[in-house]
Amino acid sequence: MFDKFKDECGVFGILNHPDAANLVYLGLYALQHRGQESAGIASVVPGTSTIYSEKDMGYVADIFSQERIKRLPGDTAVGHVRYSTAGGSMLCNAQPLVASTNKGPVAIAHNGNLVNGPDLRAQLEAEGAIFNTMSDTEAIVHLIARSKEPSLERALVQTLAQCRGAYSIALLTPRRIYVARDPYGFRPLVLGRLDGAIVVSSETCAFDLIGADLIREVRPGEVIAIEQQGDTAATMRVVHHSEGRREARCIFEHVYFARPDSIVFGNNVAEVRRRFGVQLAKEQPVEADVVIPVPDSGVFAATGYAQESGIPFQFGLVRNHYVGRTFIEPKQSIRHFGVKVKLNPVRDLVAGKRIVLIDDSIVRGTTSKKIVRMLKDFGAKEVHMRISSPPTTGPCFYGIDTPERRELIASDHSVEEIREYIEADSLGYLSEEGMLEAVRNGDDPSRLYCTACFSGRYPVLRDTIDREPAAVSEPTKA
Ligand code: AMP
Secondary structure, eight states, X not given: OGGGOOEEEEEEEXXXXXXXXXXXXXXXXXXXXXXXXXXXXXXXXXXXXXXXXXXXXXXXXXXXXXXXXXXXXXXXXXXXXXXXXXTOOSGGGOSSEEXXXXXXXXXXXXXXXXXTHHHHHHHHHHTTOOOSSSSTHHHHHHHHHHOSOSXXXXXXXXXXXXXXXXXXXXXXXXXXXXXXXXXXXXXXXXXXXXXXXXXXXXXXXXXXHHTOEEEEEOOTTEEEEEEOOTTSOOEXXXXXXXXXXXXXXXXXXXXXXSOTTSEETTEEHHHHHHHHHHHHHHHSOOOOSEEEEOTTTTHHHHHHHHHHHOOOBOOOEEEOTTOOSOOOOOSSOOTTHHHHTTEEEOHHHHTTOEEEEEXXXXXXXXXXXHHHHHXXXXXXXXXXXXXXXXXXXXXXXXXXXXXXXXXXXXXXXXXXXXXXXXXXXXXXXXXXXXXXXXXXXXXXXXXXXXXXXXXXXXXXXXHXXXXXXXXXXOOOOO
């Protein structure tokens, strides 16, 4: 089970602010899209060695009451939001993980998956380590504790050198927050300033909410100590920087995962998605009356498609923003109930129309199939599905919750077969080259981004994954 365990997460931290826990709470609020299953905050009063921690299952807003935030004193705090695949959905796996080590107390918030997490764990368990969670983050804490390096700082650097895969980390100690990003830079992590405090976040949208200014990204391979002496403002000190590898920023952050108002890897997400749409219209044109996005995932790409093609954009599908995880279905079945409870067509914008329907990705194909059927039921004349990324052919081992390969419709079906399955009149995907062109910022993006879920080119692999036969197959072509 541990092998299949992966989670999507967001991290946030602040050092040297009297309202630390409250600001972390707000930061997590802005990062809620990165994980909706559990959330937690750990804080510390400078000069003391007690780490306070509050975490629970559920949404940030539901977990943290005023009373709970009051139980997190101090001017330094880190927080975490998390979503995990089946098996890992338990409070014990919620972060930050708090531990008392021979190098002092720590609380760690981690985004990303270590591809050698299971190997590290097996090795540590063989040496007698006891694990309380199922997450690979706990292996990091064990390695820090076991390191022969006397200082926590050196122990952290030594530990991270043993970790392979994706990690964007905020580690709270009684005097500092250490932040680190793996040498590939899979997951984002940015630094900002708010008055005399320094903040760290998975995404800049959280800075906007609390009024912090972006300083810069934590660079791939960098370990930074955020600290403060006397009455001065918080400062940053680069502790370590390992270079020399290609970067592998996750392209899926831009395709789907990150919030559109964030700047991720130096590009605004909404603008990148618009460019995906422009490129998609160039590569996959079609004669139609209206461009309709699947809300919210297809909205920005649809604006680009409409702009480039000259076909009018319409919000022809309306999303109910208050749908929980589950709902009670009526005894007598209602046609399309499952999808209609979330999305409903605007009949007047749909009936009799030739529609270009835009979404960011097709995973299993079930959502697209349901939406196409529903639009046809509402009188659409034609539905032409356009996807603002290439076919999703492989799972992610670096922190995006893509299902296993056999569940991905594009892993063993051609574009024509997928079109048939979703019952669309036509289906077109954005090419990998077109997608990468949209994130070009000077340097060759094919050397800067990870496109493994589309291309099968995994930048870092575990032996067992390496041996999986289809792991390096080319994306399906029609
Ligand atoms: P499916 O029905 O399995 O094909 O799912 C496709 C839908 O899932 C699209 O609307 C995507 O926006 C959305 N999607 C893609 N990746 C993810 C993810 N990692 N988590 C949640 N939803 C996703």
